[in-house]
Amino acid sequence: MGNQSATPDPDLLLKTLAEFRYELRRFLLFSESAALEAGLQPQQHQLLLQVAGAPEDTDLTIAYAAERLGLKHNSAVELVDRSEREGLVERRADMNDKRRAILRVTRKGKLVLGRLAGSHAEELNELAPRLTGALKHISFNAHRSNKVEAR
């Protein structure tokens, strides 16, 4: 039987995953260096983005920022500390619940963030095809690997 035709490359999934992570890393590198050039630490950029880009009805607490950034609470506290020191965000007291610190992006923070948003949209625009392409390959290959298991 002609197995010469298909030979579906046992490492195809690995190759596709590698390609996907590579494109992802390139985007993250772009984002990091864009943030640094704009005067922000990459994580500060992410903090501003999640606070300024949250739905209107959200309580902008430290805990919210932590969840959105995938950080533990204490790491978020430290990130807010550093960002507040540089005038990017402010803590305001919550009168309903005095334990809480409500976050607010300052005018300075919004300005920098706005500039970054534009360049990120453009970059993502270029990245999108490669990323979604890799994703399609993976989902196609995901079923096969369920049958094949470890090699």
Place this chain on the structure above:
Amino acid sequence: MGNQSATPDPDLLLKTLAEFRYELRRFLLFSESAALEAGLQPQQHQLLLQVAGAPEDTDLTIAYAAERLGLKHNSAVELVDRSEREGLVERRADMNDKRRAILRVTRKGKLVLGRLAGSHAEELNELAPRLTGALKHISFNAHRSNKVEAR
């Protein structure tokens, strides 16, 4: 001309970018904890993936790994050091160019990597729609922001 229409939410781009990064972060969190549970540091996982998932005709040098992981050369050296110590990869001499170290994933490394690949494919399968959804919104919005600039 008609800006009277739908008050297109000045922060829509920020919201979409925030959502995109959130989904991305969730995937990375999944990947990191999957790696740790499999006994790898997240970066070791990425090293294995890029070495094992490289095209056949690639010279698997330290420099290649560095580029693929978005690291400086010296950081890649250190990552390979740590990974070699744990028996995940090996350095082999390149007879053509004795400066080079050629990387090879050990059987142990391949085994762990194989297991991770499966779960990642499944996870990406679930993530893909949300990610590509956000990407579409962004590319749609990218053009607008070119005209609007900083707000």
Place this chain on the structure above:
DNA sequence: CATATTTGTATCGTGACACGATATAGGTTA
């Protein structure tokens, strides 16, 4: 073919930052 330059990898000291453990004040429940 001897020397200068470049390339690939390695070493070392430093700094940023995320974390676990712990603390404390403010809410909530019994």
Place this chain on the structure above:
DNA sequence: TAACCTATATCGTGTCACGATACAAATATG
């Protein structure tokens, strides 16, 4: 009001990426 829970804060520790530097091997230049 005591016991418990929740939200934020503090502190010490460890990992890791980096810049600066070193060195050996390859390539270019005279």
